[in-house]
Amino acid sequence: MSSSSEKNQPPKTSSQYAILEKNVLDFWQQAQIFEKSVDRLAPKGDYVFYDGPPFATGTPHYGHLVASIMKDVVPRYYTMQGYKVERRWGWDCHGLPIENIVEKELGTKQKKDIEALGVGKFNELCRSKVMTYADEWEKVINRLGRWVDIKNSYRTMDLDFMESVWWVFKELWDKDLIYQAYRSMHICPRCETTLSQSEVSEGYRDIKDFSVIAKFELVAEPGTYVLAWTTTPWTLIGNVALAVGSEIEYLKVKSDNQIYIIAKERLADVFKDKEQAILASLRGSDLVGKSYQPLFDYYASDKTLENRENGWKIYAADFVTTEEGTGVVHIAPAFGEDDMRLGKEQNLPFIQHVGLDGHFSEVVTDFPNMHVKPLDDHMATDINIIKYLAAHNTLFHKEKYEHSYPHCWRCDTPLINYATSSWFVRVTKIKEQLLANAQKINWFPEHIKEGRFGNWLEGARDWSISRQRFWASAIPIWECACGERQVIGSVSELEELSGQKITDIHKDVVDDITFACQKCQGKMQRIPDVLDCWFESGSMPYAQLHYPFENKDKLENNFPAQFIAEGLDQTRAWFYYLHVIAGGIKNSQAFDNVIVNGIVLAEDGKKMSKRLQNYPDPSLIMEKYSADALRLQLLASPVMAAENLNFSEKGTEESLRKNIILLLNVFNFYELYAQENKDLDLSGDKLRAFVQTSEHVLDKWIMTQFNLLLETIQAGMESYNLPRATRPITTFIDGFSTWYLRRSRDRFKSEDIKDRQLALLTTKVILLEFSKVIAPFMPFMAEHLWQKLSTNNFNNDNASVHLEAWPSVFEIEPKDVLERMIFTSQIVEAGLMKRNEAGIKIRQRLNKITVRFKVTNLEPAYQNLITDELNVNEMELLPPLGDEVFAVELDTKITPELKQEGIKRDLIRFINLLRKEAGLSLGDKTKTFIVGHEDVQIVVKKFQDELIKETLSESVEIVAAVEDDVAQKTVTIDEQKVTIALVRV
Ligand SMILES: [Zn+2]
Numbered sequence: 015m016s017s018s019s020e021k022n023q024p025p026k027t028s029s030q031y032a033i034l035e036k037n038v039l040d041f042w043q044q045a046q047i048f049e050k051s052v053d054r055l056a057p058k059g060d061y062v063f064y065d066g067p068p069f070a071t072g073t074p075h076y077g078h079l080v081a082s083i084m085k086d087v088v089p090r091y092y093t094m095q096g097y098k099v100e101r102r103w104g105w106d107c108h109g110l111p112i113e114n115i116v117e118k119e120l121g122t123k124q125k126k127d128i129e130a131l132g133v134g135k136f137n138e139l140c141r142s143k144v145m146t147y148a149d150e151w152e153k154v155i156n157r158l159g160r161w162v163d164i165k166n167s168y169r170t171m172d173l174d175f176m177e178s179v180w181w182v183f184k185e186l187w188d189k190d191l192i193y194q195a196y197r198s199m200h201i202c203p204r205c206e207t208t209l210s211q212s213e214v215s216e217g218y219r220d221i222k223d224f225s226v227i228a229k230f231e232l233v234a235e236p237g238t239y240v241l242a243w244t245t246t247p248w249t250l251i252g253n254v255a256l257a258v259g260s261e262i263e264y265l266k267v268k269s270d271n272q273i274y275i276i277a278k279e280r281l282a283d284v285f286k287d288k289e290q291a292i293l294a295s296l297r298g299s300d301l302v303g304k305s306y307q308p309l310f311d312y313y314a315s316d317k318t319l320e321n322r323e324n325g326w327k328i329y330a331a332d333f334v335t336t337e338e339g340t341g342v343v344h345i346a347p348a349f350g351e352d353d354m355r356l357g358k359e360q361n362l363p364f365i366q367h368v369g370l371d372g373h374f375s376e377v378v379t380d381f382p383n384m385h386v387k388p389l390d391d392h393m394a395t396d397i398n399i400i401k402y403l404a405a406h407n408t409l410f411h412k413e414k415y416e417h418s419y420p421h422c423w424r425c426d427t428p429l430i431n432y433a434t435s436s437w438f439v440r441v442t443k444i445k446e447q448l449l450a451n452a453q454k455i456n457w458f459p460e461h462i463k464e465g466r467f468g469n470w471l472e473g474a475r476d477w478s479i480s481r482q483r484f485w486a487s488a489i490p491i492w493e494c495a496c497g498e499r500q501v502i503g504s505v506s507e508l509e510e511l512s513g514q515k516i517t518d519i520h521k522d523v524v525d526d527i528t529f530a531c532q533k534c535q536g537k538m539q540r541i542p543d544v545l546d547c548w549f550e551s552g553s554m555p556y557a558q559l560h561y562p563f564e565n566k567d568k569l570e571n572n573f574p575a576q577f578i579a580e581g582l583d584q585t586r587a588w589f590y591y592l593h594v595i596a597g598g599i600k601n602s603q604a605f606d607n608v609i610v611n612g613i614v615l616a617e618d619g620k621k622m623s624k625r626l627q628n629y630p631d632p633s634l635i636m637e638k639y640s641a642d643a644l645r646l647q648l649l650a651s652p653v654m655a656a657e658n659l660n661f662s663e664k665g666t667e668e669s670l671r672k673n674i675i676l677l678l679n680v681f682n683f684y685e686l687y688a689q690e691n692k693d694l695d696l697s698g699d700k701l702r703a704f705v706q707t708s709e710h711v712l713d714k715w716i717m718t719q720f721n722l723l724l725e726t727i728q729a730g731m732e733s734y735n736l737p738r739a740t741r742p743i744t745t746f747i748d749g750f751s752t753w754y755l756r757r758s759r760d761r762f763k764s765e766d767i768k769d770r771q772l773a774l775l776t777t778k779v780i781l782l783e784f785s786k787v788i789a790p791f792m793p794f795m796a797e798h799l800w801q802k803l804s805t806n807n808f809n810n811d812n813a814s815v816h817l818e819a820w821p822s823v824f825e826i827e828p829k830d831v832l833e834r835m836i837f838t839s840q841i842v843e844a845g846l847m848k849r850n851e852a853g854i855k856i857r858q859r860l861n862k863i864t865v866r867f868k869v870t871n872l873e874p875a876y877q878n879l880i881t882d883e884l885n886v887n888e889m890e891l892l893p894p895l896g897d898e899v900f901a902v903e904l905d906t907k908i909t910p911e912l913k914q915e916g917i918k919r920d921l922i923r924f925i926n927l928l929r930k931e932a933g934l935s936l937g938d939k940t941k942t943f944i945v946g947h948e949d950v951q952i953v954v955k956k957f958q959d960e961l962i963k964e965t966l967s968e969s970v971e972i973v974a975a976v977e978d979d980v981a982q983k984t985v986t987i988d989e990q991k992v993t994i995a996l997v998r999v
């Protein structure tokens with residue numbers, strides 16, 4: 015085999031199941047089965063799948079495995095249905111995650127440090143780190159059995175990809191869907207960049223802050239203070255107005271010899287421990303227009319401040335409520351959306367006393383160079399502000415306040431609400447068509463469609479796409495001092511304009527590329543911003559194909575994708591951005607079907623944490639229990655339906671036991687008898703045709719069960735409900751093993767050749783067809799079984815279960831076989847319970863079971879199953895007595911004949927056990943010797959022929975003693991010791 019075998023060499027601790035899978039992996043690689051499954055003729059055409067690119071900033075965790083399993087099962091299934099399913103891996107290379115890793119290594123504290131180092135150097139470092147974990151990813155994904163083309167993966171940092179991103183940008187620009195605006199938005203003061211709505215929504219955490227109620231003294235009424243509440247004391251320096259509700263009732267109250275103004279509804283809360291006397295009641299409109307003394311004079315004293323004459327007055331605003339605070343809102347237009355809007359409406363002064371880096375400006379002399387949210391102590395600056403207020407008699411009250419506050423999703427710094435300039439995609443303009451297109455998407459689970467996704471779309475705002483960072487796609491807007499702007503949509507366009515050969519379009523390169531302004535012949539220079547990396551992952555359908563510069567037909571014939579899958583967190587991220595961009599440039603949805611997975615938690619229900627080591631390494635789990643066991647465990651779980659799963663290793667072990675071990679047992683049993691009965695073998699169409707003629711109820715039953723299984727899996731797959739498609743697999747294996755095979759055991763040894771052949775070949779055909787059905791779910795076990803059963807045995811490079819077509823149903827007349835079998839097993843269950851109650855072992859034959867039920871014509875075939883299974887001589891079926899529905903009576907009297915039967919069965923069992931222990935196979939004949947009490951001696955004589963036949967002995971004799979050097983064992987039969995010995999002949 016090729017050198018790939020070395021790569022798949024499992025560690026020494028691998029279980030036999032992992033070794034089996036390793037052999038399969040080697041075969042797939044060496045015979046290039048994945049490539050063949052994609053390249054061969056596909057009668058049904060393309061089935062298009064888009065892979066969401068992961069950030070390779072760490073090794074893959076369970077969440078990635080869950081996503082990879084979904085992305086493997088569905089394409090494998092549709093391949094078997096006759097489609098061509100290309101699967102191309104992608105890497106998300108840009109953005110803060112990778113910048114943060116490099117910054118940590120460099121030890122940079124702020125953005126200035128990067129600029130000092132040089133953007134080119136910084137980007138080079140980022141580029142060198144991007145693929146750090148790629149090999150580890152490839153190893154794990156390959157071991158999981160996921161088929162995906164990683165070698166030809168697309169990378170968001172490649173020139174082709176970035177060029178298509180520019181094209182997408184220009185398409186949106188040409189449709190007037192991109193604009194620049196000065197807006198109040200959330201920024202990260204450490205990363206010094208704006209963030210999008212979804213990035214902000216991801217980072218909400220509860221933190222403690224100080225809230226304060228500040229006193230604003232009315233200019234015309236010294237000694238009278240309006241009270242206003244804030245949870246961001248540092249914004250008080252930027253205060254330029256107070257807002258009241260014009261219809262709200264306010265009170266003038268006296269307390270501690272000072273006079274306060276507060277909303278009536280807030281009085282009890284705010285003055286809860288203070289004595290107070292109400293002096294007057296007034297409407298908010300009565301307060302409007304009054305001037306108050308600024309808390310700080312850094313800006314108020316500046317005579318050149320624009321709109322200064324409108325500042326530090328009371329205004330009416332409709333967003334004021336009396337739900338919390340004092341019913342009066344402090345207005346700082348640079349630090350809040352409502353504030354900014356009111357500032358614009360009323361022409362208020364605009365005070366930006368904080369830089370994008372979070373530091374106070376030089377004007378704020380009492381708090382030199384302080385940061386509004388210091389990383390080591392986020393309340394420190396607020397405390398300084400509070401001290402200042404207290405010293406100037408403008409503090410009414412302070413207290414600790416816990417609230418949900420957004421943090422940077424990458425560096426964890428508390429964000430600040432900040433008015434700044436940003437570029438936006440005009441999502442609100444196309445919202446109606448986005449909503450209409452979203453109706454065409456099929457979600458699993460379905461509730462996401464109108465719920466999480468629908469709601470998010472419904473509340474969509476314009477998307478802030480500009481970042482003031484470095485390692486990303488550059489925004490392709492060039493501008494001139496005269497106001498002229500030009501958007502570049504391709505590399506060749508820029509080459510033509512600049513007269514330069516261009517091989518890279520990252521910020522550090524294109525920032526230096528200029529060209530002449532068409533209007534004034536001045537210099538056109540790129541704006542400094544880069545793109546939100548979600549813009550790139552949302553552009554992947556086009557950019558992975560370098561569309562429209564290449565693959566024009568390929569994209570246009572294959573859009574939108576049939577299938578994508580990711581975690582719940584992507585509802586507001588990748589799913590959303592794919593949808594927005596496709597809506598913007600093609601007025602279409604980007605995907606037709608989507609599966610959303612939930613979160614894999616540790617066994618204790620907590621988040622999986624590397625630090626706490628509260629979960630087992632997925633690679634070790636696969637080595638111990640096999641990848642198939644893990645796949646099936648996750649596939650059958652609610653994590654495939656956007657719910658949480660508490661992962662337990664016991665669950666993987668159970669999955670191994672119930673699926674793989676049980677199935678291998680069935681296969682091994684079949685193999686044993688297939689070796690003995692080679693003359694009865696059939697294959698291909700003949701095999702199916704022969705088995706379909708069987709009249710045996712067990713054969714009919716297992717084929718009917720298979721038909722049902724096939725239908726259930728198809729229905730599950732077509733609705734993208736993976737748990738529904740997966741769970742019946744385990745049930746089928748259980749029925750196959752513990753009912754069909756157990757009840758058919760004697761048929762495998764039957765004198766009746768036709769019956770022996772039917773049992774053998776039904777087992778074979780079911781195993782063969784079942785291996786195809788499980789191929790998408792348990793690709794390793796499927797391949798192993800199919801290779802052995804088809805006798806290709808890994809020797810034919812063009813034969814694999816994954817190149818087979820999806821099986822069809824057996825053509826049999828099921829009649830009422832399922833109903834009858836359910837009735838049969840109910841009787842067996844009830845009979846076993848009766849045995850249990852009477853304390854009689856199953857090996858002790860009993861005389862009779864009586865069943866009372868409305869059905870009184872159960873065919874002998876079923877009756878035989880019941881008497882065999884319950885080890886009774888006969889069964890009687892009678893109509894029910896009175897109003898009972900179903901009753902079972904077991905005759906528990908043990909006659910001497912029945913006792914002898916029991917001894918005979920014990921002897922057969924122990925002799926065969928000893929044969930197995932002695933390592934004998936079906937072809938080995940023995941002489942059997944027995945030393946035992948009188949009852950045993952009688953049984954040996956009476957049932958000699960049967961004992962010889964059932965134990966493959968040449969003779970069975972009673973002896974007085976056995977030699978020490980022969981294979982032997984001493985057991986208890988009928989409460990006395992019996993010794994059994996074997997001599998091979
Ligand atoms: Zn940050």
Ligand SMILES: [Zn+2]
Nearest residue numbers: 494496531534
């Ligand atoms: Zn110009």
